[in-house]
Amino acid sequence: MRDDELGRLLSDAFDAQARGAFGEHTQAPPPRFADELAAPAHRRWVRVGAPLVAAAAVLALVLTVAFISSGSDDGHRRLAGPSAAPSALASAPAASSSAAALAGPGRDTAVHVKLLNSDGSDYGVGMPVIAFFSKKIKNAKPLQDATTVTVDGKPATGAWYFEYSSANKGYPIEGHFRLENYWPANSRIHVAIPVEGLSAGTGLSYDNSLALDFRTHDRIVSTVDDSTHRMTVTDNGKKYGTFPVSLGASSTPTTRGTKVIMEKGRSICMSGPGYSECGIKWTQRLTYGGEYLHSAPWNIANIDDGRDSSNGCTNLLPTDAQKLYGFLGIGDVVIYPNANGPAMTLGAGYGDWNVNWSTWRTGGLVPTS
Incomplete structure (x- = not known):
């Protein structure tokens, strides 16, 4: 294993251990309007001590990964099925404008995806799946075709719809994913977005894959x-x-x-x-x-x-x-x-249900067919 590969593995492992210690998997990232909240008192020790614990864990981890051949891991985070922790993936920094994905012919500019939704959360039946994209993708058909959703283990049909976004710096557009009607009540929802390496349009490729599991409560x-x-x-x-x-x-x-x-x-x-x-x-x-x-x-x-x-x-x-x-x-x-005001729109909030299904399936800002 080359020194640069070992260094990258060490960096990635420490990053994953530290994020896990901070418990980022348990809460959704704040929406665009939310003010940062003060950390609860009982988590102050975690913020100080977690990096030290994580460092010890990393040493053990590196002893293991040092024996892995250089061809076994390309360094990208991967979809791991229903047990994946998408909120950790969603919290990754935006890809830089010079970053390149390794998939496809030649070197495409990387598109990174992160989710607003938190893995393992409980939501009402109207909650859309919301993803942020680090580049303005040009073609969403590969994303649409790759995305799958199950409700209580049974396949369902959903679709993406896109709009410009100011939610996250470096993520110029957002996509919302939903079914034709509200999610069924009191159900387990699994959404898989295995897009790493797929095209996002000419000269663009996704650099990560995501999965999300959540539950709905009463309708x-x-x-x-x-x-x-x-x-x-x-x-x-x-x-x-x-x-x-x-x-x-x-x-x-x-x-x-x-x-x-x-x-x-x-x-x-x-x-x-x-x-x-x-x-x-x-x-x-x-x-x-x-x-x-x-x-x-x-x-x-x-x-x-x-x-x-x-x-x-x-x-x-x-x-x-x-x-x-x-x-x-x-x-x-x-x-x-x-009400006495103008019509609610998608961009005014989670206004997804004001867009009819036939229009929704066109993809909005980015075509999905």
């Missing part, structure tokens, strides 16, 4: 009716409850269409034209632009009287907001059939 769908000023929540088709709301005022309307809960916060700061407030409680985000379900104790009179007066959010009574915060989850669907 929880909420409908916010602006004519009655009520939010009705159903759980597997059965009514869970109805709650009074105040939506956006005419000058700051609420978008209409199908939205998906993106993140949750017990107490956050919000700002916009003419306001900047902290301590907004029991928040559940619906759009990148700042629409939330949240507690609005200052707006109780308008909520009770059915008057739209918010800055676009769905204002709830404090007790209702807290109850729904505990019941709803990321990936749950919230439908606004008749």
